[in-house]
Amino acid sequence: MNSFWNGKRRFVALLMFLAGVFVALRVPPVIPFIQLPGEKFPEGFNIPFVDIRWTNTMVGSVIVWIVLLLFAIYVTRRRPKDGNEAPPGGFYYLFEVLFEGLMGFVGRIAGGRHFRLIFNMFMTIFLVVLMANWMELVPGVDTIGFIHPHVKEKYDAEKDEYKLVTTDGYEIYQGFLGISYVNGQCDWISPADEAAADQAALANAEQARLAAAQGLAVQAAYARYKAEHNGHGDDAAQEGGDGHGADDHAEEAVESDEAAAAYDEVLAAREAEKQARRDRSCYTGVAPAPWQDGYEPYDKTKAKDISLHPDPRSDAAKLVPWVVLPFVRVPSTDLNMTLTIALISFVMIQFIGFKALGIGYLTKFFNFGTLFKSPLGGIDVAVGLLELIGDFAKILSFSFRLLGNIFAGSILLFVMSFLVPILPWPFFILEFFVGVIQALVFALLTAIFMNLATISHHHDDDHDQAEAH
């Protein structure tokens, strides 16, 4: 197997590159609609036994759990039962290397009485966050999904009516095998906006014609004035004669060829704009508008307006903007996931503190012991309260560090795949490392804080000696 592939892998890479070129030309890349909260699935996709709809980040985290579960089963099966038996090799070694390396790493930081608990937390958080972060590198995540119209009903309390709000989106088209795509080259323009643009073009053209006519008339009047006075130029007379003559001539000049040319030019520019969209096989401006104003009150009872969920293959689909709602999104781009892990980590930090120091752990926060004994006792109280605030700030910084890094990373991948659809690999390699580093930082900080919580402030020496023996 190995000898067969020697020297041939480069051709595989070349083939993949050519496939990338082909796909990028065939299916134009699309910048997805970016939003922070996890997107809800359409109606009917509820979590079993609970009346809550799935979100795509939640599906992502379920996949992470399943993958980790499969790894756990695999590792426990492969692990040699007898200490002397050689492990059966393969993928299993990767886990041995990972665990041994990280065990040594954590042992140097938090080796002590509570090493087992700290290492368990460290490794769990590391693996979960790592798997979640690496999900953004998997093809199909963030790109394949439900295609749905990006239309919202908004209740206007003042007027007591429903408004139909159309927002950004793309046009839809039917491609290969009847699969619907959003057309990245045609951002959607509502028929109302299109009609308004047409009106504006007409008005502009009319103005251009008048301006041209005015210009012609002024010229004609000036020429006549010059002919009459034969160069005796006194300014006051010129101005008076000018205004009068221009008005007379303007009405004739409106009908002249030059004014008509100015009129046609503006309309032609507008037509060229539309034609450019049609050349990209967009259909806005071509489809008839069923309603004249996109923001017109939308009356539910009359049901005369457009359907909110048209069939993507029907003509009605052309009347709304479409976006893709991915089946799976990277779980770390959802604040719910990062906040949950941060809360678990926070609880474990407090738990291990109480476990190691008992109720005395609270003196770290409420340090009134020295208040009346030493002149600087007040400072200790303030420091304790600061520690308390700092502990809660940990939740914030833990959750937003991971969220910010991975969310920004996935937007970077979107934009780069859009700009350089053929070769976004360097950024995927970058995100690969960012995923490892963020997972490591999250887990390592948990381990460090847990270790700090086990160390008493006042009896450091006694405690260390007790640990050593």
Place this chain on the structure above:
Amino acid sequence: MDPQSTIILGKAIGAGLAMIGAAGGGIGIGLSVGGAVQAMGRNPDHTATIQTNMILGVAFAEAVAIYALVVSLIILFVLS
């Protein structure tokens, strides 16, 4: 300019200005990592201790930048 565009304009400018705060975190991280790497180069035996403290310091410096990020995300996505 219609009110919708004005709102978007204000949001974009505000979010961009809020992220200036991240510069402080960047300076802090740069200083602490630079110092830590120098220290590790001088006495490699203490790498583990220095690394741990460095990561702690980096985390605290980064936390400030994250507050800026939070503000900017709130401006962009929550404020309406």
